[in-house]
Amino acid sequence: MFAAIVRLFVLLACSFALYSLTQSAWGHWVALGIALTVLAIPLGYFYIKLSTLKKYLQADELERLPAASGFLEDLFFRLQRYVKAIKQRIFEVERQHQRFIEAFQASPNGIVMLDSQDQIEWCNAIAERFFGLNFKRDAMQRINYLFRNPEFIQYLSAREFEEPLVIEKMGPGSNLSLRIQAFPFADNRRLLLAQDVTDLYKAEAMRRDFVANVSHEMRTPLTVMMGFLETVQTIDLTPAQKAEYLELMMTQGRRMKSLVEDLLTLANLEANALPVLKDSVNVVDSAFPLLKNDAEALSQGAHQIRFEAESTQLLMGNEHELMSAFGNLISNAIRYTPDGGEITVQWGVNSNGQGVFSVRDTGPGISAEHLPRLTERFYRVDRSRSRDTGGTGLGLAIVKHIASRHQAQLLIESVPGSGSQFTLLFPSERIA
Template sequence: MPDKSVILAAIAREMQTGVLVLDKEGRALYANPFLVQSFPITGGVEGAPVSAIIKNETLLKTIDGFIGARGGSSKEIEISESGRFFNARIVPLADKAEFSILLFLQDITEEKRVETIKKDFVANVSHELRTPLASIKGYSETLLDGGMEDMDTQKEFLRVIDRHATRMSRLIDDLLILSRLESHQMPIVFAPVDLKELINATSSGFKMQSQDKGIKINVAIRDDTPKVSGDRDRLEQVMVNLLDNAIKYTPSGGSVEVSAAPAGDGHVRIDVTDTGFGIPVEDIPRIFERFYRVDKARSRELGGTGLGLAIVKHIISGHNGRVWVESVPGKGSSFSVMLKVWG
């Protein structure tokens, strides 16, 4: 049987938690590889004062307290260091001869990120549902309080109620789709997909919407564009979301172009380009996040749920493809998708 010290050394070496042993003066006696990687220090860790390794004031004061008292009960605190979060557990070790401290640092940055996303998600959903609900309730109460006597007022109020109810329905539908995509409950069935047929069919579905706004939709698909590997229903949703966005955020008199062509290396590229408002540079990195909107007021006015592009990203990721955007504020945006050729 291997020596216990060998076993303990292997455990400390392979742990995905930082381990730091300090002497009675607060100097490092030992640091495992995870801690060294997380808190690099010039000249090595061993022998260095703890303040040269970790800069968090709360943790340093706690360690100083243990050193001054030469003991105490184990303590856990949460700290942030260089943009990351750690759960720190301080364990004092005292015997007749020496006093030392064991410090365990567990990186909880990812857990914090997920927690923040969940909180933001709940807050955003609550807000998105509360706004149309408040309008529906307000207009309904007005009708019940006597607004039904005027036929024109009644029709206008009912139109507003219907618009907000439709918005809520669309939001719930998008939430369910996104939830199923993220939990992999919406399987992608790969088959050859004819992009020419798919794009023409999807574009035709927006004919009335584009005509109402005076927007021209142009379709340009190269004759040598091969079929791609994908799930037709899911890719149709991608095209619907991209076209819907392009038309919504393009003013009257503008145009939207959908193109597809071989991109080389066994891929096909699809572009949806509009002459709309465009996206500021600082907003582009977050444009595919859930509920992220460049112009919140305009988006809600146009009936956007803030989930369309997040759904696009998840579907394309599920196809092992790529989606990105290029934009010039005031001139328009171009959303591009790269998909693998079938076969």
Template sequence: MSVAWRISLILLLVLLAAGAGALIDGYPGAVMAALLVLVGVVVRDSLALSRLIRWLRAPEATPTPKGSGAWAEVFYRASRQLRLWTGRVGYEESKLHRFIEALQVSPNGVILLDENNQIDWCNATAAQHFGLDVQRDLRQHAVHLIRNPEFVAYLQAGHFHEPLHMHRAGSRAQFTLSVQIFPYGDQQKLLLSQDITQLERTEAMRRDFVANVSHEIKTPLTVLGGFVETMRDMPLDDTQRLRVLDMMQAQSDRMRHLVDDLLVLARLEGDPYPPAEVVIDMPSMMTQYQNEALALSSGRHRIGMEVRTDLWVRGSPQELHSALSNLVSNAVRYTPDGGSIHLQWDAVFVDDKPRWAEFSVIDTGIGIAAEHIPRLTERFYRVDRGRSRESGGTGLGLAIAKHVLLRHQAELLVHSTPGKGSRFVVRFPAARLAPAGTPSAANAAENALKAA
């Protein structure tokens, strides 16, 4: 008990004792005086208690009441405890706000369900996954909003140790969700959702890659095995033997090219940074590409070229030659006899400064349907499998080109119309460009020639 309360209690006891003594001794006036003092104390305390109650109803809107004696300490201690309580509440509210902010930016969807499977709260990701409105759909039953038979069965079964994979239709395309529920508290549930569309695609690509590699290697091995058996079991004259050996050499070369491309692709995927770079003399490189196209075409196509001579590019000559020459050779392979192929090196300028430069290969070939274009750079993806194998490709050229261009901060753009031809464009950013004649470019084209 504090000193102020002790003084007030002692004063009250003294008054009571004095009144009792005066009453015993026959002094009613003294008793009356003691009663008046006691009434004054009661009135004072009642008023102070009333001020305390009014202040506690709205402590932030009214100043702390003032009092004397024990009430001064009451008001002080109440104000102090209120400040401490307000500080703790503010700290906890701040922690809760930060926690909710973290959940809102989470790539996973989060939904809180009550004991009746009604939505207590959800973050923006979950709203996007399930098409919910974070305000309107609160307190609604989950199965009324997530109308998926598999989800309804999953929720009702109550076996949540394994996630559920759901296929959903979005505004642009189908996507796949992994959904899992975790019970907690008093029959509440935490629902987590994750978009696994890309994971499924990656897994499908991995399976396709293994299957394609197996198929691509199995075919020439089967052919080689057949030829070996033929040479062992059948008498062949010199002409027949040479013909079989030539075909065996072709199949062996096919496997070697495939393994070489796989090793190149593995190296490019494992190292995001290109080797030591130089400034490449693009006009000289363009001449080389034109000569390669003429040699591959053997006069079957019209091949033209348009080159900007005042702009070169920084990069790895060997890697860029591999990527860009692949685009040129593809144009020759997939353009019918009598068609035309045009090579172009140009740039876009803004305020007399290059914004980007473009290497383009334009052909009048068979063209590519729109649905195939996004998948052209996938490993072993072929628009026409039979025609691609006849052309001698491994199915890895554009995949290698994509990784080379990524290492050079460049992008590949494809425009094509079936039956009319295609335009493949490699766009280099301004940071990769250099004026013609920049030092270190003298041997770039020569190095690329040696690498080829």
């Protein structure tokens, strides 16, 4: 490059010398033309190369470096390396940004980024579902205009974010409960975090109901027993009266014992959720005779009870637990079927190789709104009638847990006025 500049100055010097030595006008013009030509060639060369560089940068093809020599070649090479480094840094930043977005999308919590005016800068899919948003449509909209819950609007306006806000039942017909908290960060922005606490609140409500129901169920027989004991202690009774009162106290004692046993059974089942070992159970030859004796003793001849076997194949599972589940379904059918009704107990294997144990009755049936809650502890369709029949309210909860431990399904079909059918559907792997 230095040699080219020297040659350029030499040519220019010669041109000016010729210009000064030449006396004619023609000689002046020749000297001037030579000088201009000498200047135009390198300038044109630079212009062409700069135009090539411009096209190269616009085409965004870093590997195809324009041909050049000397100083320009070194300049192009350094520029190429610089642009590559910048692009690599931009790529890394974009990739890291994408990883952050994917991580936020994978979060089980709703995440909303708000600017200083509470406008939505970004939100993940969970937040869209929680708040009824659509990010493509609602970007840069104020969130309090889109989610019009009064508690949420007041929380956002107060700017006191030390404690979370809990909203139970987000909207009409919705059971969703959210714990929402805002966290301020840079430039007066806020990160809104929403957590689904529906199951937590349901569990807490079930715990309260469970404690209240156990207290109530235990208090009733205790009150009756204490009343009879006070009567026996304070009043002179005939032997027949004493025997009657003692028998009534014994009945209440049995009821308490049954309740405690069911509670212990349920606690053991909940503490051992793993699948049971596969011992072979002969439903027809072993279980049916025992179940039939218990059913007839409970019915006292008031019902027509039939046991039907469509298969003699063995069922793999825990015999004690299976007998408990079968017995609870049968006793429920007897207790809720009026005298003279029919109860049919069936065992078979369907076309898919699944074991089917069903209990069908001709009782009053159950309304559809009660069916999803029948397996809840102490849930009763008719509380007064349930206590009259002597049930503890835990039978179907026990059946549900036993079914789960045997990978079985509890299916309930019922129509008011047409009776009910409870079916345990066992997987084919448990049929010997």
